[in-house]
Amino acid sequence: MRSEIAPSYMLPSGWNALLPPRSPHDKPPKEHRFHSIVVGAGYTGLAAARRMAELLPDKEVLVIEASEVGEGSSARNSGFLSPTFYAPQANAYGSADDDAARKLRIVLAGIDSLRTLVKDNNIDCDWDESAPRLVAAATADAEHSLQQSLNSLQKRGLKYLEHGSEALRATLGTAYYRYGYETEIRVLVQPAALIRGLADTLPSNVTLLERSAVEAVEGAGPFQVKTRLGNFTADKVFIANNAHARALGFLKNRMIVVHTYAALTHELEDDELDRLGNLPAWGLLPATRVGTTLRKGLRRLLIRSGYSYEKENDVRNVRSLLTEKYRRRFPAMKCYAFQHVWGGGTGITSNRESYFGELKPGLYISAGCQGAGVARGNIHGRLLAEMACGSQSALLSDRLKLAGPSWIPPEPFCRIGAMIKMAWMHWRAGREY
Numbered sequence: 001m002r003s004e005i006a007p008s009y010m011l012p013s014g015w016n017a018l019l020p021p022r023s024p025h026d027k028p029p030k031e032h033r034f035h036s037i038v039v040g041a042g043y044t045g046l047a048a049a050r051r052m053a054e055l056l057p058d059k060e061v062l063v064i065e066a067s068e069v070g071e072g073s074s075a076r077n078s079g080f081l082s083p084t085f086y087a088p089q090a091n092a093y094g095s096a097d098d099d100a101a102r103k104l105r106i107v108l109a110g111i112d113s114l115r116t117l118v119k120d121n122n123i124d125c126d127w128d129e130s131a132p133r134l135v136a137a138a139t140a141d142a143e144h145s146l147q148q149s150l151n152s153l154q155k156r157g158l159k160y161l162e163h164g165s166e167a168l169r170a171t172l173g174t175a176y177y178r179y180g181y182e183t184e185i186r187v188l189v190q191p192a193a194l195i196r197g198l199a200d201t202l203p204s205n206v207t208l209l210e211r212s213a214v215e216a217v218e219g220a221g222p223f224q225v226k227t228r229l230g231n232f233t234a235d236k237v238f239i240a241n242n243a244h245a246r247a248l249g250f251l252k253n254r255m256i257v258v259h260t261y262a263a264l265t266h267e268l269e270d271d272e273l274d275r276l277g278n279l280p281a282w283g284l285l286p287a288t289r290v291g292t293t294l295r296k297g298l299r300r301l302l303i304r305s306g307y308s309y310e311k312e313n314d315v316r317n318v319r320s321l322l323t324e325k326y327r328r329r330f331p332a333m334k335c336y337a338f339q340h341v342w343g344g345g346t347g348i349t350s351n352r353e354s355y356f357g358e359l360k361p362g363l364y365i366s367a368g369c370q371g372a373g374v375a376r377g378n379i380h381g382r383l384l385a386e387m388a389c390g391s392q393s394a395l396l397s398d399r400l401k402l403a404g405p406s407w408i409p410p411e412p413f414c415r416i417g418a419m420i421k422m423a424w425m426h427w428r429a430g431r432e433y
């Protein structure tokens, strides 16, 4: 399967649709020579651009976005910023525990940096650190594996609070879940408002060009960056377009795009909100990788579930899948209508490690943050810029000690393998899905 040059989604982001209209920056700049060009205006790309502009205030940076800020995956996600650390494993730099500690320091730095940006720039994105962020299990197997995972939280000194079925029922308004825990570090955001706020507050030496996909990156410092709206030249290029880097010839056998789907209800009446538990807001992450995410807030319920390989599923099937999951978890609601339903793709690697680094002199890439790239993308973009400017820090050294993504076989083997794995994971997830 040939990867598309840029994502083209069937439906707009529901989060973005809740915001006032925004005019994209789609007029090509007069200047065609920049110090740096960033491909992609998601969390990774905007963070790289912002940091380059801060470190080199007299240099110009161009960010090129295929779509519009607010319509990429950075605005299609569920808005959880979580202290998760995937797949710790021993490597040449130390034990699996060392790896987990590095991953945690990185994601926490990503959350801290976003918190500072939101505060300093008055970004109105419903930043919420008080609503509980639960990880919950609906089956005995998942409960067991969640309890096992508490060890790693304890080891890292992360505080958590366990909940049984009664407490979960009061918080969530459903008897679907039998066990869960709540972490002390938790943030929920309106992701479209966050990414728009980050784009609208870029330093003045950053130019943003939207609705213009990068079609090719050629040369070797200076690089020629080709788009429909013109060609641009830069000494340094940052590839921050996630798995679409493959269509530009980078990391071809390292990532796939997995689409997942989300829906937001209309604003709910008070009695309907009461059926979703006794708090105004909460977030629930599933106990297994292919489970269903839920979130109450802004007087709505968000539900995210379902997966597909490289292509989006038919909209009617997605709507009925999400409705069925909503109905099963909250059988007492009066109505199961959604105001917005949408899909989003994200870069997935086979060993859950993302790529970060200088691929060749002057060309930097960060991609493949899995389904948890809001905080990670932000800190990776920032660190990539620091690396490009020759800065050194303990955090950059942490990041450089993480493994990269492992090899993925070519088509059709990749597709067949991914389909079998997803089917198997769905079957194993049972009620968690």
Ligand SMILES: Cc1cc2nc3c(=O)[nH]c(=O)nc-3n(C[C@H](O)[C@H](O)[C@H](O)COP(=O)(O)OP(=O)(O)OC[C@H]3O[C@@H](n4cnc5c(N)ncnc54)[C@H](O)[C@@H]3O)c2cc1C
Residues within 6 Å of the ligand: 005, 006, 007, 039, 040, 041, 042, 043, 044, 045, 064, 065, 066, 067, 071, 072, 073, 074, 075, 076, 077, 078, 079, 080, 081, 082, 212, 213, 214, 215, 240, 241, 242, 244, 245, 259, 260, 261, 262, 304, 343, 344, 345, 346, 366, 367, 368, 369, 370, 371, 372, 373, 374, 375, 376, 377
């Ligand atoms: C439904 C859903 C729920 C999710 N929930 C969460 C969550 O709760 N928490 C979390 O942390 N993560 C979540 N994620 C994952 C998260 O959204 C991603 O990890 C994150 O967006 C990655 O950021 P990024 O900047 O690296 O890539 P992206 O957000 O994908 O940004 C890349 C940008 O590059 C642009 N682009 C692509 N090709 C080109 C090109 N050729 N030229 C120019 N521009 C191009 C794209 O349009 C896009 O805007 C979720 C994802 C989905 C789809």
